[in-house]
Structures are given as C-alpha cells and as structure tokens.
Amino acid sequence: MDTGFIIEKFILVVVIFAISLVIAMYSTYAERKVAAFLQDRLGPDRAGPFGILQPLADGVKMFMKEEIIPTTSNRWLFIVGPGLALLCACIGTAVIPWGTPVLIAGKTVSLQVTDINVGVLYIFGVVSLGVYGVMIGGWASNNKYSLLSAIRAASQNISYEIAMGLSIIALLLMTNTLSLKEIVAQQHGLNWNVWYQPLGFLIFMVCSFAETNRAPFDLPECETELIGGYHTEYSSMKLGFYLFAEYINMFVSSAVMATLYFGGYNYPGMDWIAAHWGPTWAPLFGTAIFFGKIVFFIFFFMWVRWTIPRFRYDQLMNLGWKGLIPLAIANIIITGIVIAIIEKF
Amino acid sequence: MSTQVFYFVATLSILFSLMVIFAKNPIHSVLYLILTFFTFTVHYVLLNAQFLAVVNFIVYMGAIMVLFLFVLMLLNLNKDTEPSKSPLIKIVGVIAGGCLIVTLIGSLKAASISSPLILKNPGLGLVENLGKELFGPFLLPFELSSLLLLAAMVGAVLLSKRDEVEA
Numbered sequence: 001m002d003t004g005f006i007i008e009k010f011i012l013v014v015v016i017f018a019i020s021l022v023i024a025m026y027s028t029y030a031e032r033k034v035a036a037f038l039q040d041r042l043g044p045d046r047a048g049p050f051g052i053l054q055p056l057a058d059g060v061k062m063f064m065k066e067e068i069i070p071t072t073s074n075r076w077l078f079i080v081g082p083g084l085a086l087l088c089a090c091i092g093t094a095v096i097p098w099g100t101p102v103l104i105a106g107k108t109v110s111l112q113v114t115d116i117n118v119g120v121l122y123i124f125g126v127v128s129l130g131v132y133g134v135m136i137g138g139w140a141s142n143n144k145y146s147l148l149s150a151i152r153a154a155s156q157n158i159s160y161e162i163a164m165g166l167s168i169i170a171l172l173l174m175t176n177t178l179s180l181k182e183i184v185a186q187q188h189g190l191n192w193n194v195w196y197q198p199l200g201f202l203i204f205m206v207c208s209f210a211e212t213n214r215a216p217f218d219l220p221e222c223e224t225e226l227i228g229g230y231h232t233e234y235s236s237m238k239l240g241f242y243l244f245a246e247y248i249n250m251f252v253s254s255a256v257m258a259t260l261y262f263g264g265y266n267y268p269g270m271d272w273i274a275a276h277w278g279p280t281w282a283p284l285f286g287t288a289i290f291f292g293k294i295v296f297f298i299f300f301f302m303w304v305r306w307t308i309p310r311f312r313y314d315q316l317m318n319l320g321w322k323g324l325i326p327l328a329i330a331n332i333i334i335t336g337i338v339i340a341i342i343e344k345f
Numbered sequence: 346m347s348t349q350v351f352y353f354v355a356t357l358s359i360l361f362s363l364m365v366i367f368a369k370n371p372i373h374s375v376l377y378l379i380l381t382f383f384t385f386t387v388h389y390v391l392l393n394a395q396f397l398a399v400v401n402f403i404v405y406m407g408a409i410m411v412l413f414l415f416v417l418m419l420l421n422l423n424k425d426t427e428p429s430k431s432p433l434i435k436i437v438g439v440i441a442g443g444c445l446i447v448t449l450i451g452s453l454k455a456a457s458i459s460s461p462l463i464l465k466n467p468g469l470g471l472v473e474n475l476g477k478e479l480f481g482p483f484l485l486p487f488e489l490s491s492l493l494l495l496a497a498m499v500g501a502v503l504l505s506k507r508d509e510v511e512a
Contacts, residue, residue, distance in 0.1 A: 117472065118396060118399045121396075121400070124407075125402040128403055128406070135414055155415065161408065
C-alpha cells in the first residue's frame with residue numbers, strides 16, 4: 001500500500017480522535033453551564049475566565065484520585081469494562097464523512113476515514129456493542145446495585161435498538177444505499193432527509209437518547225434507586241472513562257443524526273460558496289457547518305436532560321415496545337407505499 | 346498477506362472457542378464466545394462478505410450474546426450452586442466424547458488438502474448483489490423463513506402471556 005495514503009489516514013484518525021476527546025471534555029463543561037442557565041444559576045466560573053479551564057481541573061482531579069479495585073470484584077473484567085466502553089464510543093467516528101474532499105498543498109484529501117458500503121450498519125453494530133462496557137463493568141463490580149444497573153442497561157439497549165433499526169430502514173428505502181458518504185451527498189443544499197422522514201427522525205432521536213443512556217432514559221445510573229448504577233464501585237480515571245464514554249457517545253450520535261437526517265456538511269448556498277471560496281476553504285466551511293449542527297444536537301441532549309424528568313422503568317419499556325416499534329413499522333409501510341406510487345406514475 | 350491474516354484469525358478462533366469450553370465461570374465462557382464471534386466477523390470480511398460480516402456483528406455479538414450475558418447475570422451461577430453430577434452422567438459424557446473423537450479422526454483421515462475455492466462471483470457478499478439474489482431466485486425460501494421466524498416470535502409471546510394470566 002501507498003505510504004502517503006497510510007500517513008494521510010493516520011493523521012486524519014489522530015485529528016478526529018483528538019477532536020472527539022476535546023469535544024467530550026468541553027461537553028462536561030457545557031453540561032454544567034447549560035444546567036446552570038436552565039436553573040438560573042452561574043455554574044462553574046472559578047477556573048479561568050467563565051470557568052473555561054474547569055475540564056482541565058476535573059481531568060487532573062480524576063487522575064490524582066486514589067484508585068480502588070474492590071477485593072471481591074473480578075479484577076480483570078473490572079479493568080476491561082471502562083476501557084471497552086471508551087473504545088466502543090470512539091470507533092463509531094471512523095465512517096462519518098466530515099466533509100467534502102479538501103485541497104491541501106496541491107493534494108486532495110478525503111475527510112472520511114473509510115467509506116465502507118455498509119456504513120449505516122457499521123454504526124449500528126458499534127452502538128449495539130457499546131452496552132458491553134456497562135454490562136461487564138457492572139457485573140465485575142460484584143455489587144447488587146451495579147448488577148441491577150447492568151441488567152437495566154442491557155434490556156433498555158436491546159429494546160430501543162429494534163425501533164432504531166426500523167426507523168433507519170424507512171430512510172434506507174429512500175436513499176437506496178448504505179454508504180454514509182452517498183447518503184450525505186444526496187442531501188445537497190437544503191434537500192435534507194428530515195423533510196421526507198420527520199417521523200423516522202423523531203423515532204431515531206428518541207432511540208439515540210436511550211442508547212446513550214441519557215436523561216430521560218438514564219435508568220442504568222438512576223442515583224435515587226441504584227446509588228451510582230454500574231459505576232458505583234469505580235473511582236479515579238476508570239470512573240472518568242465511563243463518564244467520558246457517555247459524552248463521546250453523545251458526540252457520535254449527534255454526528256450520525258446530523259449526517260443521516262440533517263444533511264451533514266450540506267447547507268443552502270453551498271454552490272455559491274464553492275464557486276467563490278475555492279477548493280480549500282469551501283469544504284472546510286462545510287465541515288464547520290457540520291460541527292455547528294453537531295454542537296446544536298449536543299445542546300439539545302442537554303436541554304432535554306434538564307427539562308424532562310426521568311422515566312419509570314415500565315414507562316420506558318411501554319414507550320419502546322408499544323409506542324416506538326409500531327410507529328416505526330407504520331413509517332416503513334407508509335414510506336414503501338409512497339415510493340411505490342411515485343415510481344408507478 | 347490475506348492468507349497470513351486468515352491463519353492468524355483462525356488460530357484465534359480455535360483458541361477462543363476452546364476457552365469457551367475450558368473457562369470455569371459461565372460469564373467468562375460467554376465473553377470468550379463473543380470474542381469467537383468477533384473472529385468469525387473477520388473471517389467474513391476476508392471472504393468479501395461484508396453484509397454477512399456486519400449482520401453477524403450486530404445480531405450475534407450485539408443482540409444474542411447480550412441476552413445470553415443478561416440471563417447468566419440473572420442466574421448468578423457459581424461453583425456453590427453447581428449441581429453435583431452423578432457417575433452415570435460422567436460415563437455417558439466420556440462415551441459421547443469418545444465417539445466424537447473417533448468421528449473426527451475418521452473424517453480427518455479421509456480429508457485431503459483441497460485446492461482453494463474460487464468464487465464465480467466474488468462480489469456476491471456485497472449488499473446489493475445479496476439483496477438481488479435473495480429477492481430474485483431465492484424469494485420463496487426467504488419469505489418462508491421470515492414466516493417461520495414470525496410464528497416463533499408470536500409463539501414466544503403467547504407462552505409468556507399465558508403464564509401471566511394464570512398467576
């Protein structure tokens with residue numbers, strides 16, 4: 001293989017990895033600021049101007065804390081759990097197209113690590129794998145609350161995966177491809193999928209809240225019932241890994257939502273920009289727009305968290321099995337009928 | 346390159362599947378089984394069957410094994426709760442294992458190194474081609490198997506429902 005190609009991809013992977021970590025870091029800060037704003041407080045404001053260095057202080061604190069591994073726990077799995085959670089959160093970024101190819105120093109660079117032709121299914125697989133980190137950590141802690149939390153996480157994840165998959169099928173009926181690159185390319189300008197699949201998007205979004213264990217579906221870490229949930233026994237940076245994995249998951253699912261339904265790097269007037277700004281700056285502007293959409297979705301995650309109270313467990317299951325799944329199936333049937341009618345006439 | 350990767354992954358497959366059997370703790374067995382399925386996914390990718398690879402990844406690793414793990418965690422099996430086996434079961438196990446070994450040795454003796462299989466259509470495993478095959482020549486078996494799965498699903502729901510009414 002070409003060495004230049006490998007170096008190019010390596011740099012891209014490192015940059016994306018760094019960006020996801022930085023965004024996850026500042027999501028913790030943003031979460032506290034948004035919570036403060038919604039509750040009419042100030043939030044962290046001591047470390048640096050507007051408390052902007054707070055994530056660094058938190059990181060140092062996490063690393064400095066004493067590391068405790070309970071003697072009754074399963075030592076290896078206890079260590080593997082948080083690592084697996086973080087790994088599964090990070091590998092989802094590999095198939096997301098961050099922008100159109102950019103001309104850098106006379107060389108056209110693709111802003112997607114790899115364009116596999118089953119990209120959507122890959123994302124889906126990574127999401128379904130994410131629950132293992134929680135399950136293994138919760139079981140290995142050898143604590144009843146952690147175990148209950150792990151079991152909750154597993155059943156919640158499996159239930160909402162079904163509705164999520166069904167909502168994507170309706171989208172795939174329209175796009176005719178599983179490659180994320182092509183799905184984004186089809187949404188040129190303002191021709192976004194969300195106008196055609198509003199119901200599908202709504203189902204997908206609710207399911208991604210459940211898959212990332214975010215409020216109002218954060219039952220695995222429901223502190224009033226389960227102390228800390230699956231990370232009750234964790235301390236130091238292993239706890240930090242779990243918390244970090246949640247924020248990276250949020251970042252990845254925001255990116256996936258923006259890619260599938262909100263046009264990714266597409267925006268109205270992109271042809272004019274492409275004609276006037278040249279092949280280097282126009283794609284980068286598109287990428288900036290994409291990140292703007294992602295940041296909006298991350299904000300939306302936080303907005304919901306501090307607005308809607310937590311569901312009860314039976315409400316969660318009822319919503320998933322009796323609400324979202326029939327709705328998603330109806331969505332598939334309607335989409336199929338409409339496509340058949342359009343192709344006929 | 347591809348052959349070396351195959352031998353490496355195949356060794357891992359065998360190693361992990363042996364670990365499934367030899368692990369004392371059932372949870373460890375399931376975790377090794379997950380790793381075994383992961384190596385199968387790599388095998389499918391090596392065979393250029395991308396769709397099968399990713400479906401194996403989602404369905405087996407992401408859903409079925411989660412349920413396995415889920416059930417085992419609820420059962421909370423460990424050495425204390427393991428029922429002691431009677432000598433009869435042990436003898437039956439030894440006989441069955443011996444039969445398996447004889448069969449394996451017999452089949453290994455009969456086997457010869459086959460010439461590598463060349464696929465007529467190497468792109469068959471891609472989503473588009475697979476879909477056309479499934480919904481073209483294989484439409485009837487495909488639909489029948491989906492009916493079978495639906496029947497099994499409805500049956501499972503019905504069985505669990507009846508328990509609820511009686512209780």
